[in-house]
Amino acid sequence: MSSVTCNLSRRGFLKAGSGLVLGLHLSGFGPLPELDEFAVATELTGRGSSHPLNAWLRISPDGQATVRIGAVEMGQGVYTSLPMLLAEELELPFEQVRVEASPTDKAYYRPSPTLPIPVLMTGGSESVRGHWLQLRQAGAEARQMLISAAAKRWKVAARNCHAQGGSVHCRERRASYGELAESAAELHPPHRVRLKEPEAFTLLGSSPQRIDLPEKVCGAAVFGIDVQREGMVNATLRACPHHGGELVSFDPSEALKVSGVRDIFAIDHAVAVVADYYWQASKAAKLLNITWNEGRGKGLDNAAIRGKLEGALEEARVVHRRGTAPRDLELSVNYYSPHLEHAPIEPLNATVHVQPEQVEVWAPTQVQAEVQKQASRLTGIPRERCFVHPTYLGGGFGRRTLVDFTGAAIQIAMRVNRPVKMLWSREECFARGQYRPATACRLSATLGPDGFPTDYEARIASQNIFDGRVPDFLLELKFITATVHEGLDTPYAIQREAVRYQRIQLPIPIGWWRSVHASHNGFYRESFIDELAHRGGHDPIQYRRRLLRNSPRHLQCFELALAKSPPLPAGQHRGVALFKSYGSIVATVLDLSMRDGWPKVHRIVCAVDCGRVVHPDTVHAQLMGASLMGLSAALYEEMSFEDGRAVQSNFHQYKLLGMAEAPQVDSYIVPSEEDPGGIGEVALPPLAAALGNALFSATGVRYRQLPLGKQLKQS
Amino acid sequence: MQIDLKVNGAVHKLEVEPDTPLLWVLREQLGLTGTKFGCGIGACGACTVHLYGTAVRSCILPVAAAAAAEVTTIEGLSHPLQEAWIAEQVPQCGYCQSGQLMAAAALLRAKPEPTDQDIDQSMTNLCRCATYPRIRQGIQRAARALITAAQSPEDQQQSTTGTDMAAPSATDQQ
Numbered sequence: 001m002s003s004v005t006c007n008l009s010r011r012g013f014l015k016a017g018s019g020l021v022l023g024l025h026l027s028g029f030g031p032l033p034e035l036d037e038f039a040v041a042t043e044l045t046g047r048g049s050s051h052p053l054n055a056w057l058r059i060s061p062d063g064q065a066t067v068r069i070g071a072v073e074m075g076q077g078v079y080t081s082l083p084m085l086l087a088e089e090l091e092l093p094f095e096q097v098r099v100e101a102s103p104t105d106k107a108y109y110r111p112s113p114t115l116p117i118p119v120l121m122t123g124g125s126e127s128v129r130g131h132w133l134q135l136r137q138a139g140a141e142a143r144q145m146l147i148s149a150a151a152k153r154w155k156v157a158a159r160n161c162h163a164q165g166g167s168v169h170c171r172e173r174r175a176s177y178g179e180l181a182e183s184a185a186e187l188h189p190p191h192r193v194r195l196k197e198p199e200a201f202t203l204l205g206s207s208p209q210r211i212d213l214p215e216k217v218c219g220a221a222v223f224g225i226d227v228q229r230e231g232m233v234n235a236t237l238r239a240c241p242h243h244g245g246e247l248v249s250f251d252p253s254e255a256l257k258v259s260g261v262r263d264i265f266a267i268d269h270a271v272a273v274v275a276d277y278y279w280q281a282s283k284a285a286k287l288l289n290i291t292w293n294e295g296r297g298k299g300l301d302n303a304a305i306r307g308k309l310e311g312a313l314e315e316a317r318v319v320h321r322r323g324t325a326p327r328d329l330e331l332s333v334n335y336y337s338p339h340l341e342h343a344p345i346e347p348l349n350a351t352v353h354v355q356p357e358q359v360e361v362w363a364p365t366q367v368q369a370e371v372q373k374q375a376s377r378l379t380g381i382p383r384e385r386c387f388v389h390p391t392y393l394g395g396g397f398g399r400r401t402l403v404d405f406t407g408a409a410i411q412i413a414m415r416v417n418r419p420v421k422m423l424w425s426r427e428e429c430f431a432r433g434q435y436r437p438a439t440a441c442r443l444s445a446t447l448g449p450d451g452f453p454t455d456y457e458a459r460i461a462s463q464n465i466f467d468g469r470v471p472d473f474l475l476e477l478k479f480i481t482a483t484v485h486e487g488l489d490t491p492y493a494i495q496r497e498a499v500r501y502q503r504i505q506l507p508i509p510i511g512w513w514r515s516v517h518a519s520h521n522g523f524y525r526e527s528f529i530d531e532l533a534h535r536g537g538h539d540p541i542q543y544r545r546r547l548l549r550n551s552p553r554h555l556q557c558f559e560l561a562l563a564k565s566p567p568l569p570a571g572q573h574r575g576v577a578l579f580k581s582y583g584s585i586v587a588t589v590l591d592l593s594m595r596d597g598w599p600k601v602h603r604i605v606c607a608v609d610c611g612r613v614v615h616p617d618t619v620h621a622q623l624m625g626a627s628l629m630g631l632s633a634a635l636y637e638e639m640s641f642e643d644g645r646a647v648q649s650n651f652h653q654y655k656l657l658g659m660a661e662a663p664q665v666d667s668y669i670v671p672s673e674e675d676p677g678g679i680g681e682v683a684l685p686p687l688a689a690a691l692g693n694a695l696f697s698a699t700g701v702r703y704r705q706l707p708l709g710k711q712l713k714q715s
Numbered sequence: 716m717q718i719d720l721k722v723n724g725a726v727h728k729l730e731v732e733p734d735t736p737l738l739w740v741l742r743e744q745l746g747l748t749g750t751k752f753g754c755g756i757g758a759c760g761a762c763t764v765h766l767y768g769t770a771v772r773s774c775i776l777p778v779a780a781a782a783a784a785e786v787t788t789i790e791g792l793s794h795p796l797q798e799a800w801i802a803e804q805v806p807q808c809g810y811c812q813s814g815q816l817m818a819a820a821a822l823l824r825a826k827p828e829p830t831d832q833d834i835d836q837s838m839t840n841l842c843r844c845a846t847y848p849r850i851r852q853g854i855q856r857a858a859r860a861l862i863t864a865a866q867s868p869e870d871q872q873q874s875t876t877g878t879d880m881a882a883p884s885a886t887d888q889q
Contacts, residue, residue: 075807075844209801216809217797219749219789223810226748234743259732279739282755345753345761345843346810394751394810395843426754617804621849625807628845651758651841660835662847 010098010211051185053142055107056086056135058185063166063178065090066098070108070120071127072366073212074393074400075625076680077618078127080210082135084614085128088203089139089196091163092177099211104368104388110134113583114479120369123401123512125582125678128614132676133195140193142184149184150175198612198673207617212392224364224391227351229419233262234278235412236285236423239270241431243644244296244507247271255284264288267411274416278423285425296507297644305641306336308504309440312461316500319481320489323496326455329444331535333528337520337706339435339639340513341654346394347429348405351421352413358385360419361410364393366400374403378410397629398512402434427649434511435639437463439520441488443528451536452547458488458525459500462517463510467503475503487521487579487685491554492529492547507644514629515681518581522685523634523692523706526577530693531702540693541576553609554578554585557670561587561607564668572602575694577686582678584610585670588627590690594698598712599691601631601663606683608667611674623667623683630687632657635709718782722747723791733779738762740778741788749789749813753841760840763814764788770821789813794820795864799857807844814840819854828858 050060059065067083079099087094102108102120109118110130119130143163150168151158153175161170166177198204215221240247250271252264260280264273271288275281313334350363352375359375368388375386393400409422424432439462446455466480474480481501488499513519533543541562548555558578568574571593578587588606592599604627613619636655640647648654667683692703695712703711720727722745731740736755741747741764750773753761757772764773765787773781796819799805806812815838822829822837829837834851842850 073808075809077807207804210804210806212809213801213804213806216806216812217800217816219747219792219813221809222748223751225752228746228748277739277743279735279743343843344808344810345751345759345841346808347752392810393808395808397843423752426756621804621807621846624848625845628847629843632845650756651754652756656841656843657845657847658841659838659847659850662845664848 010214051181053145053181053185054138054189056102056138057090057142059177059181061178061181063096063176064098065092065096065177066100068102068108069099070102070110071122071131072101072364072368072390072393072396074122074366074396076127076622077210077615078122079212080208081128081615081618082131083211084203084208085131085135086139088201089136090143091165092139093166094203094208096166097211101390104372109369121367121401122396123366123398125584125680125682128676129583129678136195137193140195141189144190144193145184145187146177146180148187149180153180153183204612204614205616207615210618221392223346223394224349224351224362225346225394225423227362227391227421229351229353232351232419232421233274233276233416234281234421234423235272235274235416236278236281236425236428237267237270237272237408237412238285238288238290238428239432240292241645242292242294242297243509243641244300245269245292245294245644248291248293250291251289254287254289258284258287263415265415267408270408272408272412272422274412274420278421282425294643300507300644301642302338302640305438305506305508306440308506309336309438309461310334312502312504313440313442313459316459316461316502318498319478319485319501320499321497322489322494326444326446326457326496326498328446329455329457330446331532332442332444333531333704335441335443335524335527335704337439337523339438339508339510339641340633340637341430341433341435341639341648342397342399342511342513343429343651343654343656344393344395344397344399347424347426348399349421349423350406350409351419352409353419354379354410354413357381358387359410361386361388361406362391363388363406363409364391364400365403365406366393366396366398367403370403371406374407375410378407379414397514398516399434402511404432404434404509426651430649430654431646432509433639433646434509436513436516436519437465437510439517441520441524443524445528445532447532447536451538452543453492453494453532455496456490456494457498457500458485459502460485460488460521461502461504463506463508464503465510465512465516467505484517485521486516486518487581488525490525490529491551491580492544493550494547508641514626515581515684518579518681518685519630519633520688520706522577522579522581523688526579526686526689527692527702527704530575530689530696534696544576544578554580557585557607557609558587560668560670561589561605564607564666565589565591565605573694573698575690575692575697577689577693579685581682581685584608584677584679584682586623586683586686588683588686588690590687590694592691592694592698599695599698601661601691603663604631604665604687604690606665606667607670608679608682609670609672610677610679610682611672612676613669614676616669619669619679620667622679624665626681626683627665627687628657628662630684631661631691634688634691634706635661636707638707638710716779718778720778720782720786721784722786723788731778733777735778736774737764737776737778737781737786738773741773747788747790751810751813753811758841759811760818761811761814763817763840765817765821768821768824770818789817792816792820794857795860796820796823796853796857799853799860803849803853803856805846805849805853807846811840811842815842815850819850819857822854823858823861827861829854
């Protein structure tokens with residue numbers, strides 16, 4: 001029986017420090033700020049054997065095309081969907097495409113659908129949206145250059161030539177891209193190119209096999225933790241477990257006795273151990289005798305956090321309004337959700353080599369440009385001499401948009417005169433999380449005589465993820481506050497609607513967790529609408545249908561999910577929810593039955609309107625994965641704190657959804673000709689509400705706090 | 716202490732500290748990084764390898780306990796599951812998938828026609844991307860492939876449990 005061929009990787013690797021430095025003709029897409037800071041030069045592998053047509057693409061004589069991708073691959077499939085954008089316009093058979101991580105260079109910044117400046121990062125479900133025009137443009141330019149090269153060679157007019165199937169054709173003549181690449185690379189990119197009309201797409205909308213999977217089923221894919229460098233040593237650390245606390249003193253004497261240990265020293269509020277092998281470093285770290293203080297963490301526990309958040313609801317200020325101010329808010333209920341850990345299965349790590357003139361970082365990071373700035377800031381070495389190589393990510397979920405771990409690795413490497421791989425234990429990852437913030441929400445409404453809401457208000461209190469990361473005066477900008485209350489406004493036909501927000505401060509570090517604030521706002525809003533339906537004496541599905549009368553895209557998506565849901569079997573209960581985030585709408589229908597007081601989820605049906613689809617199979621995979629991550633969080637997940645110290649230390653205390661609890665997820669895509677929306681996060685926000693609504697149908701109890709499972713156990 | 720460690724058919728003479736978990740000897744001393752570290756307490760299964768064909772969690776198995784045993788890692792696995800994983804496009808980030816595949820291979824060895832319940836009970840490895848439904852489909856597809864192969868005469872020489880490849884690892888450490 002044949003098996004997968006493991007040595008035919010379609011992923012190339014940049015080899016830093018080697019190769020020819022070439023001047024590249026940059027694609028003409030948009031202004032790239034600070035361009036000269038980086039010069040238009042990039043280190044390339046494969047010298048003399050392949051020809052760069054622009055920053056993203058080079059083609060070797062055998063027709064193999066290597067596409068550089070600035071987004072990192074963390075399971076969402078960008079190493080397949082993004083080169084498809086380029087290959088579509090290039091008229092290149094997808095089998096000829098290889099990918100490699102782009103260098104951390106301004107040339108690879110992309111426009112952001114949400115930020116006013118180009119970025120080089122992977123998050124916010126932005127990759128397809130952000131590259132949608134850029135990579136198609138790059139492919140179209142290269143196609144035009146190849147056509148021009150052929151026209152020159154044949155002394156014919158370019159307009160008489162056309163590109164198809166990896167070759168340029170002119171009547172009976174034909175030349176492959178491989179044959180033309182060298183002369184095409186000499187040409188200047190065209191000033192203007194025409195992109196294909198979407199009706200002409202042949203590749204986009206199909207689902208070629210993911211490029212990264214063969215090496216992922218053979219154990220050959222290189223994640224951050226797998227990086228090997230000549231002469232490399234290993235390190236780990238123990239940081240102050242009390243958020244808000246500090247390192248007071250440490251005694252390394254027992255730890256130093258562990259064989260292989262090379263050095264032990266303090267960085268910031270952590271103690272780092274460097275050894276030949278990780279296991280030695282980890283053993284030694286456990287033997288460190290460290291004194292911490294609790295600092296601002298003293299007395300900080302779940303009750304204190306909740307008290308502060310709920311107190312802040314009273315102060316919340318209006319950040320969104322539709323119509324005049326809501327009146328006579330007679331119904332009012334409080335909702336709550338806790339801090340959460342991201343818990344990617346690959347623990348945090350980074351490998352760093354600091355030399356007098358340059359820094360190299362190999363890291364599973366979502367923000368390589370940020371890491372580059374960080375390396376420069378910490379070492380004083382100019383940014384263009386700081387080389388950041390993103391590896392595969394063993395899960396991101398937002399955790400690797402934070403640079404706390406890369407900063408620690410760089411600081412350790414500054415003390416070690418050779419490459420060093422720093423790896424955190426799972427316990428360290430839990431202790432020093434950058435958690436999803438806990439939030440309190442108060443929802444209020446007035447129902448008219450028909451049982452439908454005339455007035456609606458949502459108040460939310462939360463830490464602000466940007467707090468401490470941007471200057472204070474920016475914190476009140478609409479663009480920043482809008483992420484906190486995302487989706488607390490409604491697509492529903494309600495006459496008067498307001499959203500209020502109040503920021504609080506806690507010493508607990510927080511970060512962007514998959515779908516960020518939409519992850520709990522979906523639970524709040526869509527649970528509350530269900531409450532209103534029941535109060536008003538209506539069926540929650542019919543209720544939403546009528547309320548969606550002014551939101552046709554929402555309604556169409558909702559109807560698709562309902563149409564695809566089978567009739568509810570006897571003994572089962574259904575919950576529905578819908579939510580728009582990251583430019584896409586998802587409607588979720590969840591069916592469960594109760595067994596010994598615990599829900600057994602039988603099926604999740606979800607429909608998405610994410611505009612035009614590049615690679616349908618990855619869309620389905622993301623709808624499945626985000627729905628089930630949402631189910632995991634809704635049933636089980638919660639971080640607790642005592643004196644600012646995380647109580648949960650590993651997976652025995654922080655349960656994740658497993659195979660036995662994972663239902664089938666049937667997903668459907670609304671046909672659309674709109675521009676693409678996001679997909680990596682969008683199925684998560686409605687899930688908890690669909691679960692809570694189904695639980696209400698099953699038990700008659702309205703659960704207003706996450707995780708739901710905790711309350712079920714108590715009842 | 717000095718031990719002989721047999722991994723993927725090759726015997727390695729190694730100087731180890733006996734309490735070192737097998738995982739770290741595989742990853743750091745033998746360079747077999749396909750086996751992953753996830754939790755260090757045997758809870759997530761990312762470190763799953765085979766000891767005489769049975770799935771074990773190598774992050775809590777002292778290397779001394781594996782000395783003289785037959786160890787198989789993902790680099791030594793050659794199994795229809797891997798094709799099924801691609802056919803079903805199972806992995807997302809892929810980090811846990813080495814362990815998932817090793818656990819699934821051990822399951823199919825014990826139960827060539829696993830029921831959903833068998834899969835629920837034996838596939839306890841965590842996947843944060845939550846690829847579970849596709850893992851289930853991948854196992855069922857591989858099980859069908861193995862049964863079909865067992866029934867066709869030209870493939871009779873192939874083990875119906877798939878193979879733990881008895882050759883040394885040829886993994887390309889990029």
